Each structure stands twice: as C-alpha cells, then as structure tokens.
Amino acid sequence: MPAYFICTMTVHDPETYLQYTARTPATVARHGGRFLTRGDAVATVEGPAFTERLVILEFPDRASAMAWYDDPEYQSACAFRRAASTGRMILQEGRENTKDPDPKIE
Structure with missing residues (x-):
C-alpha cells in the first residue's frame, strides 16, 4: 500500500x-x-488560514518511505532544511479500501 509523507x-x-x-x-x-x-x-x-509551505510525497509503501527518510544522503540534505525552516513531517499509510473506509474514530 502506498505511504505518504505530508510535510509542512x-x-x-x-x-x-x-x-x-x-x-x-x-x-x-x-x-x-x-x-x-x-x-x-x-x-x-x-478553518484558520494555512500559511506554511506544503509538500506531499508518495512512496510505494511505508518501508520505502522510511528508507528514503533514513537514507544518509537525504539526512545530509536535511541539515539545510533544519537550518532554514521549522516544520513537521508526518507519515500516513494509504488503504486498499478507498471507497468507504472504516473512519477509525477512537
């Protein structure tokens, strides 16, 4: 299942x-x-105005997404991002059922 990094x-x-x-x-x-x-x-x-930069990345699966995040070349590049910005990166896996998925309210 695909996995998505949502970054603000x-x-x-x-x-x-x-x-x-x-x-x-x-x-x-x-x-x-x-x-x-x-x-x-x-x-x-x-809702409140969204004023941040938004990036959404898609990977084939969670393992690929985390392999990217943990890649030493990517982590080296992150030094520039961390020095130049503040923000968050969240990871969300997709689902097979996109028609009427369980809302997962807990």
Whole structure:
C-alpha cells in the first residue's frame, strides 16, 4: 500500500532552504517516491488560514518511505532544511479500501 509523507514548514532562510530542495529529488526517486505537490499554492477552504509551505510525497509503501527518510544522503540534505525552516513531517499509510473506509474514530 502506498505511504505518504505530508510535510509542512515555515521557511525563514530561502537561500539555505534551496540547498535542501536541490538535493531532495534524486533521493526521493531512488526510493521509488514522487512529489504529489511541492510548495504549490494552498487554498484554505475552512478553518484558520494555512500559511506554511506544503509538500506531499508518495512512496510505494511505508518501508520505502522510511528508507528514503533514513537514507544518509537525504539526512545530509536535511541539515539545510533544519537550518532554514521549522516544520513537521508526518507519515500516513494509504488503504486498499478507498471507497468507504472504516473512519477509525477512537
């Protein structure tokens, strides 16, 4: 099942952040991932305005997603992201049933 990294960040040093973005695509591709969105415009439809940068990555499965995250070349690139921004990266696995999945309210 596919797995998705949903990443939000506030960039305070764009020049340094570009050092991160220049290194990331090759590492994503090496682990079978792809960008679904990468800093594109976001429209807030409901709730407080979303003002952060948003990136969504898709990987074939959770193992591939974590292999990318743990890749030494990617972790080296992360030094630029951590120096230039604050944010979060969350991992969510997809489901086979996308028509009417269990809502999993607990």
